[in-house]
Amino acid sequence: MSEVRFGQAINRALIDAMTADPSVILLGEDVARPGGPFGVTRGLLDKFGPERVRDTPISEAAITGAAVGAAMTGLRPIVEIMFMDFVTLTMDALVNQAAKARFMFGGQSSVPMVVRMPHGGGINAGPQHSQCLEAWLAHVPGLKVVCPATVADAYSLTRAAIVDDDPVIVIEHKALYAAKGELADSPTATPIGRARIAREGRDATIVTYGAMVSVALAAAVELAQDGVEADVIDLRSLQPWDEATVLASLTRTHRLIICHEAVEAFGIGAEIAARMADVGFDELDAPIVRVGAPFMPPPFAKTLEDWYRPDAAKIVAAVKKTMS
Amino acid sequence: MSEVRFGQAINRALIDAMTADPSVILLGEDVARPGGPFGVTRGLLDKFGPERVRDTPISEAAITGAAVGAAMTGLRPIVEIMFMDFVTLTMDALVNQAAKARFMFGGQSSVPMVVRMPHGGGINAGPQHSQCLEAWLAHVPGLKVVCPATVADAYSLTRAAIVDDDPVIVIEHKALYAAKGELADSPTATPIGRARIAREGRDATIVTYGAMVSVALAAAVELAQDGVEADVIDLRSLQPWDEATVLASLTRTHRLIICHEAVEAFGIGAEIAARMADVGFDELDAPIVRVGAPFMPPPFAKTLEDWYRPDAAKIVAAVKKTMS
Amino acid sequence: MGRTDPPSATSQLLELYRAMRLVREAEERLGALFADGEIPGFIHLSIGQEAVSVGVAAALQQHDTLASNHRGHGHAIAKGLDLDRFFLEILGKRDGYCRGRGGSMHVADMTVGMLGANGIVGAGLPIAVGSALAHKLRRTGHIAVVFFGDGAMAEGVLHESLNLAQLWTLPVLFVCENNGWSEFTEAARQLATDPQRMAAAYSMRALQVDGNDVVAVAAAARMAVAQIRAGEGPCLLECKTRRVRGHYEGDAQKYRDAGDIATALRNDPLVRCEVQAIAAGAPQETIDAIKAEIADRVDAAVATARSGAPPAPVDAFADVYSPTHELPS
Amino acid sequence: MGRTDPPSATSQLLELYRAMRLVREAEERLGALFADGEIPGFIHLSIGQEAVSVGVAAALQQHDTLASNHRGHGHAIAKGLDLDRFFLEILGKRDGYCRGRGGSMHVADMTVGMLGANGIVGAGLPIAVGSALAHKLRRTGHIAVVFFGDGAMAEGVLHESLNLAQLWTLPVLFVCENNGWSEFTEAARQLATDPQRMAAAYSMRALQVDGNDVVAVAAAARMAVAQIRAGEGPCLLECKTRRVRGHYEGDAQKYRDAGDIATALRNDPLVRCEVQAIAAGAPQETIDAIKAEIADRVDAAVATARSGAPPAPVDAFADVYSPTHELPS
Numbered sequence A, B: 001m002s003e004v005r006f007g008q009a010i011n012r013a014l015i016d017a018m019t020a021d022p023s024v025i026l027l028g029e030d031v032a033r034p035g036g037p038f039g040v041t042r043g044l045l046d047k048f049g050p051e052r053v054r055d056t057p058i059s060e061a062a063i064t065g066a067a068v069g070a071a072m073t074g075l076r077p078i079v080e081i082m083f084m085d086f087v088t089l090t091m092d093a094l095v096n097q098a099a100k101a102r103f104m105f106g107g108q109s110s111v112p113m114v115v116r117m118p119h120g121g122g123i124n125a126g127p128q129h130s131q132c133l134e135a136w137l138a139h140v141p142g143l144k145v146v147c148p149a150t151v152a153d154a155y156s157l158t159r160a161a162i163v164d165d166d167p168v169i170v171i172e173h174k175a176l177y178a179a180k181g182e183l184a185d186s187p188t189a190t191p192i193g194r195a196r197i198a199r200e201g202r203d204a205t206i207v208t209y210g211a212m213v214s215v216a217l218a219a220a221v222e223l224a225q226d227g228v229e230a231d232v233i234d235l236r237s238l239q240p241w242d243e244a245t246v247l248a249s250l251t252r253t254h255r256l257i258i259c260h261e262a263v264e265a266f267g268i269g270a271e272i273a274a275r276m277a278d279v280g281f282d283e284l285d286a287p288i289v290r291v292g293a294p295f296m297p298p299p300f301a302k303t304l305e306d307w308y309r310p311d312a313a314k315i316v317a318a319v320k321k322t323m324s
Numbered sequence C, D: 001m002g003r004t005d006p007p008s009a010t011s012q013l014l015e016l017y018r019a020m021r022l023v024r025e026a027e028e029r030l031g032a033l034f035a036d037g038e039i040p041g042f043i044h045l046s047i048g049q050e051a052v053s054v055g056v057a058a059a060l061q062q063h064d065t066l067a068s069n070h071r072g073h074g075h076a077i078a079k080g081l082d083l084d085r086f087f088l089e090i091l092g093k094r095d096g097y098c099r100g101r102g103g104s105m106h107v108a109d110m111t112v113g114m115l116g117a118n119g120i121v122g123a124g125l126p127i128a129v130g131s132a133l134a135h136k137l138r139r140t141g142h143i144a145v146v147f148f149g150d151g152a153m154a155e156g157v158l159h160e161s162l163n164l165a166q167l168w169t170l171p172v173l174f175v176c177e178n179n180g181w182s183e184f185t186e187a188a189r190q191l192a193t194d195p196q197r198m199a200a201a202y203s204m205r206a207l208q209v210d211g212n213d214v215v216a217v218a219a220a221a222r223m224a225v226a227q228i229r230a231g232e233g234p235c236l237l238e239c240k241t242r243r244v245r246g247h248y249e250g251d252a253q254k255y256r257d258a259g260d261i262a263t264a265l266r267n268d269p270l271v272r273c274e275v276q277a278i279a280a281g282a283p284q285e286t287i288d289a290i291k292a293e294i295a296d297r298v299d300a301a302v303a304t305a306r307s308g309a310p311p312a313p314v315d316a317f318a319d320v321y322s323p324t325h326e327l328p329s
Ligand SMILES: Cc1ncc(C[n+]2csc(CCOP(=O)(O)OP(=O)(O)O)c2C)c(N)n1
Pocket: B029, B058, B060, B082, B086, B089, C070, C071, C119, C120, C121, C122, C148, C149, C150, C151, C152, C153, C177, C179, C181, C182, C183, C187, C243, C247
């Protein structure tokens, strides 16, 4: 066990995966010599050489499309998209090619590729460098989507994504890269699709993921001072997501709050709320409340961005709303 | 009043809009000389000339991006994307440029552009020519999204989209182009954001849009034979969507079913269900049930596609589930 | 290692003819089946362009990979796909290549490196580039090929793909099937450039060939492939041809004047090859025998396809993701 | 119509110098403000590249439109933006150009045709093409300009945009600011092509100029703009320059050797212009006066920006969509 940063945990996962399997390669802008825009791929070029660790041109569509072809021809490519906002340029390769290949070709070929991309705000990067667009990807049959919240999961979900035979999107919150946490000496992969109970409670269920997990935990601490014990569920995987764990929690607490940094409307939380309003309806004692960004692009100025991003106070208020 | 086809109604809306406003232009693959892949733009080249009606290269990203620049420079461009599946190639122009320009530039500039695109299946066009991806666009602050179900709305929503100062996506179901219906002699635009009660009932609310409206109406007829009277709400506009009308109906019926052709998970229905599980919670007497495509790409073969697409029987079953 | 006599020019011609005949016969049958309502969706025929797929495929090995486009029947058949499963797929049957989930625009066969037809114009380009990268890194000795139309030249990924392939010296052959049309519009009205000038922009080797002359296509492809296989990097092969049929079956081609179609018809690559073969000494009976043999093969495949079972939804639903497997520790 | 004396070469040089000085002073101040933590987010400076923005802007009129990129301060200031609102924006204040919602990467001013900096590499290209289409159709007599980097050359929209502009003979000037770097990687390691060869692929007129020589840039831009305005279609102007600072402020540039930075520094366009002006007879005092005057202007703008009020969320939220208006009947 040692304390490492979130970004380092991903770095270690990449190293371990590339050591274990020579078919794993890395493609992305500035990932090789510069070691990655956020330093996540530092040292990989030296370790694995320029054939397997490649700086690419600013050609997001082609490198993602190339990953599809490479995956169909025996490699396990990992693509880094510098900011999730640029996933706009890769949608065809992801959605019409990677996601569909296995199904569309009658199961002949799987597409074992990983696309890593940082999302989220908190660094005043403005409207085109702060978006959380994971709901788009979760809506696409054939893709898997994970989003680690802890250092341990940064490692284990990355490993799981790389070893998975299907295309997996790994969403990393850019504000988490520097966060510290414990990593086991011989960490392992974790199954995709299983949520983690980050805190146990009996009064309300808070479902969240990524950087919002620690915010929700802070809210839970605050709530506890008022005698409200919240279950905090870290989804870890958004597609597939762990319906059973959420439902089990709801069955205990009868109250559901969902929180994410993405715009609330049509976000990940909508699906969770919709499912629980169906399969969990009889367990619900109160309206399902979501906490997400308001319906506007991520703004630049500090006053605006602070207001825009969900915080513990908003989560506390949402939980209390379900208790009233 | 005369009977025209859905595609003709759009054609007439384009003609009327281009006649009324010389700044309206049309861009798209095969829209000019050939009159459009589905014949929707037939005759426009002759009427308005090659400056305003333009066949473009197969460059979806650039023509959508060009529409943004043209809209910021005094035109009202209408772009046709041949199949909604190709919207993957236009996401940057739509999401990072068109949707954000007004907000991001402090309200200095609006981006009055329209992007028309057919979605949906029913013609065995397979995995890359049948998708319903509207939930992506509804999740983007700054975009508006409409989806007409009737001939009258095909006209009036198209007019409304063109006159709107913001970027509007008009989603047309390709299986509707040949459908016939009544069009007023002097049809008008309709406000974006208002739903239509397609049928009144008291027992359950079916919320739907586009080609599923007629399917839902067929289901309602069937249900009526069993004494169940369903309200059928045609959303018409998906972003913004008419929450007040849905809530008002729910307040009467206490049961909610949402139906769309898109994949159920993370689809438009998720947001409607989530909102109603919040603001409409006290009105709900039963689980909210969604009817959508299963979590797989649209398949090609008839047996598969028929099974894949929601039909009246599935809607009837869903309504009955909420009554049991 | 023993050496067999090189095949005579005549027998090579006959092989090429046989391969083209198979594509032609299969597509003519598809056209008829479509007209009869036996094929769901829509299909794009490459009739009149067979010399391109067959000529290029003649230069390929089984495990070379191939990314195709919407007009991909010829590419698939020339690459060696099984005819039964090909027809089964296009008729939407359970035992088709894609288990009836893809149809004409998605036929694929991984066992012969056919990475799939593609419904997205231009999408095959980066897929081939990535496949070539895999060949290079895995040292398979194989190459990747992509077929794309002149209309596809306008897509942004063309540029990104050519640049990447040249930059990384990848073993990929870009085959531009320049047939003059992009759906219902002349490709010339869509392009301010052409394949040769685009290749030149990246200093990429490029060849231009009469795409209706299968011998010329095969010769050019062999030369290009030899260099690519030798590690000299990508090459662009432009095959000038003409679309004979409509964009898709059922296209009345009102936008096209009769002269254009007539010209295309006059230049039939099968007729040209047949004439060449006979001039080279092949007996007419041999040609007729090939025709008959292939008609029989296609008859049999069509019969099999027609009697194929429809696919079951439950199987399709189960195949969206790979079967789950153990995680490593 | 009366005729005034043409401005002397010296006064022209001084105008160009003044404009560059303004960009330089503003950016140096931005660098200092950033280092002091007064600027949120990140900023990309164009220090050392001022001759490009200023030289090109010298050929433009107020209502010519301009699409910029992430390194856009120079483009904005040279196009005539108000300095107060410029600094207010970058400091994230309510009265900034974007009301504090955009910051450095999104500065825009529609009143002078500045359609915005852009955080998406390459995205300005089709925007300029569309703007040029509007100029052409509306017969405004104006043109559109887009600035993009050498790194942006690899994006697919570059190809799509050049093709479209040439195909439709649009009044657009493509300015490639070729500064050798794409973030932390030499652009040469990303491109198998270059601006001249790309332009040639579309038969697009193209010029290459020393991008650190403001007189040369202005001359080339004037020539290109005159032809574009005359309806002769697009032109690509490549300005060879060097990035002096890091990719963004705070970039330690460990990937770059000292010699590269030293070379860039030695070739300062402001120093060159100053030397030229003095050689042409401008008194040193005039130069010094310009420096002082501009330092004062920037001081004042910075002071205004610092004391600006922060933006209010409620205003931002209200501005996502246009105010609703009446529908036509
Ligand atoms: C991204 C995308 N845009 C548009 C289409 C519709 N489309 C299908 S084929 C085609 C024309 C392609 O022309 P070309 O590449 O020359 O191939 P050809 O049909 O001539 O063989 C178009 C526009 C598509 N399938 N994908």
